[in-house]
Amino acid sequence: xxxxxxxxxxxxREWFGRHGEVSTLPGRAIDAHAVQGVDVLxxxxxxxxxxxxxxxxRVKFVGSATSGYDHVDRDGLAAAGIxxxxxxxxxAGAVVQYVLSVCCALRPDxxxxxxxxxxxxxxxxxxxxxxxxxxxxxRVHDPLLSDRENIPDLTDLSEVVRAADILCLHxxxxxxxxxxxxxxxxxxxLAALKPGCLLINAARGAVVDNLALRERLAAADLTAALDVWxxxxxxxxxxxxRVAIATPHIAGYSREGRINGTRAVYEAFCAWxxxxxxxxxxxxxxxxxxxxxxxxxxxxATFDVRTEHxxxxxxxxxxxxxxxxxxxxxxxxxxxxxFGHFQITAVGNAPLAxxxxxxxxxxxxx
Numbered sequence: 001x002x003x004x005x006x007x008x009x010x011x012x013r014e015w016f017g018r019h020g021e022v023s024t025l026p027g028r029a030i031d032a033h034a035v036q037g038v039d040v041l042x043x044x045x046x047x048x049x050x051x052x053x054x055x056x057x058r059v060k061f062v063g064s065a066t067s068g069y070d071h072v073d074r075d076g077l078a079a080a081g082i083x084x085x086x087x088x089x090x091x092a093g094a095v096v097q098y099v100l101s102v103c104c105a106l107r108p109d110x111x112x113x114x115x116x117x118x119x120x121x122x123x124x125x126x127x128x129x130x131x132x133x134x135x136x137x138x139r140v141h142d143p144l145l146s147d148r149e150n151i152p153d154l155t156d157l158s159e160v161v162r163a164a165d166i167l168c169l170h171x172x173x174x175x176x177x178x179x180x181x182x183x184x185x186x187x188x189x190l191a192a193l194k195p196g197c198l199l200i201n202a203a204r205g206a207v208v209d210n211l212a213l214r215e216r217l218a219a220a221d222l223t224a225a226l227d228v229w230x231x232x233x234x235x236x237x238x239x240x241x242r243v244a245i246a247t248p249h250i251a252g253y254s255r256e257g258r259i260n261g262t263r264a265v266y267e268a269f270c271a272w273x274x275x276x277x278x279x280x281x282x283x284x285x286x287x288x289x290x291x292x293x294x295x296x297x298x299x300x301a302t303f304d305v306r307t308e309h310x311x312x313x314x315x316x317x318x319x320x321x322x323x324x325x326x327x328x329x330x331x332x333x334x335x336x337x338x339f340g341h342f343q344i345t346a347v348g349n350a351p352l353a354x355x356x357x358x359x360x361x362x363x364x365x366x
Contacts, residue, residue: 004035005042008331009065010258012042015266015278028327035059042265045071045249054080061272065261067091067122067252070173070204083272087264089122091252093338093360095202096127098251099168100359101305102200102225104296106244107166111136111295116164118157118184119171119203120145127168128153133358134295139163142171143179161189166198173204187212195221202251205229210239217242225305227251233326240322247308248330256338285343285362292344295355303336 001020005012006027013022025034027046032053035041040061043049049062050073064072064086077084103110115131117124120142128151131138138153139160145151161167171181185199185208193199193216201208205228214236216222225245229235232249240246263280270277292298308329315325339360346365347353353363 001039002037003040003042004030004038006030006044006047006065008044008258009042009262010255011262015262016040016042016269018278019269019273019275026331032056040269042262043071044261047071049073049077051076051080054082061085061269063265063269065090065258065265067261068172068204085265085268085272087261089126090260090264091254091257092123092126093340094252094254094257094336095123095170096130097254097299097303097336097338098202098227098247098305099127099200100130100299101303102198102245103166104299105304105306106223106225107198108296110166113137113165114139114163116160116167117141118160118167118169119181120151120154121170121172123202124168124170127170130359134355157184157189158192161192162194164197165194166200167193169199169201169203169207171203171207173206181207183207183209185209185213187216190216190222193222196223198223198225200225202227205232205235210236214239214242233323233330235322235326237322240316245305245309246312247305248312248326248333250308250330250333253330253333254336254338256341283341286337286341288342288344288361292347292356293349293352295352295359298339298342298344298356298359298361302339302342308333 003016003020003022005022005024007024016022027044030047032055035057038057038059041059042063045066048071059082061083062077066086067088067090069086074084114137116139117128118141120128120140128138128140139155140151140153141157141160145154173182174180175182190212210230217224224243226243227247228249267277288301312329343362343364344356347363356363
């Protein structure tokens with residue numbers, strides 16, 4: 001069995017290697033020529049999987065180690081009898097960490113603000129549960145949900161937009177169906193945001209009309225933090241110059257998130273093959289530096305999003321093309337560990353210790 005995988009999938013050789021011959025390529029280099037003679041294709045979001053890619057191939061299994069799947073023609077795969085799996089929620093913890101890092105960096109008083117969440121699936125739902133546990137006021141919009149017992153803050157989009165001091169986007173990108181999300185945040189929605197609002201997009205770039213956002217940011221009464229962009233990797237330079245935080249689609253790029261993505265696809269592959277998966281060995285905790293006096297200290301000690309923004313700004317200032325910068329920085333993003341990987345000892349503050357545990361940190365007594 002021949003298996004072709006994106007080179008950025010961790011542990012892919014260790015787990016899939018006992019089932020066949022594994023080769024890897026950069027995601028954007030996986031093309032119709034590369035998949036000839038391949039039985040199993042393992043991708044991430046940068047590889048478009050459709051009839052043009054698979055024409056004349058013998059691929060029977062496609063796995064995407066990603067939470068979303070807008071890069072995959074699922075109907076086409078089903079019609080061709082090709083099994084498709086993905087990894088919903090694999091990077092939820094990483095995206096929550098990214099959002100909280102943005103909030104700590106740009107809105108130090110975020111716990112006293114109203115946070116709007118658009119899209120309350122695996123990622124948005126996890127953010128909502130964390131914020132609610134911390135006592136943060138939230139407004140949530142997701143037209144696919146109606147269970148107000150579990151999400152008492154569920155409301156319509158206009159109310160979320162009206163109330164939000166910080167607006168977080170966590171929807172998939174869809175163009176059809178009863179609730180398409182492409183350009184859901186258009187000029188009218190942007191105009192309705194209150195002055196001083198912070199917009200965080202860690203979903204998909206085209207959920208926001210990027211041209212309308214660029215024009216809205218010219219008014220200088222809206223702040224934006226963008227991890228995803230229309231036209232990636234060839235992003236709009238005019239928009240890039242106006243955002244407060246710009247990162248190259250790395251919100252979900254934690255070590256745990258990437259392993260979760262590979263693991264979900266691997267377990268689905270094993271079920272498809274009718275074999276037992278290899279066991280998963282948990283990583284030992286890493287002590288976090290002393291001097292953690294606030295929740296922000298802990299969040300930013302694990303991941304400071306401003307560092308990623310400065311890396312991108314420095315590369316662009318050096319004269320590199322935006323598209324090249326975007327792909328290179330995404331590919332070489334420093335390994336990040338999620339909150340649950342870290343242990344904090346002797347906080348000396350019971351309320352802070354409780355909040356750290358709510359984020360997932362391991363908190364030990366001295």
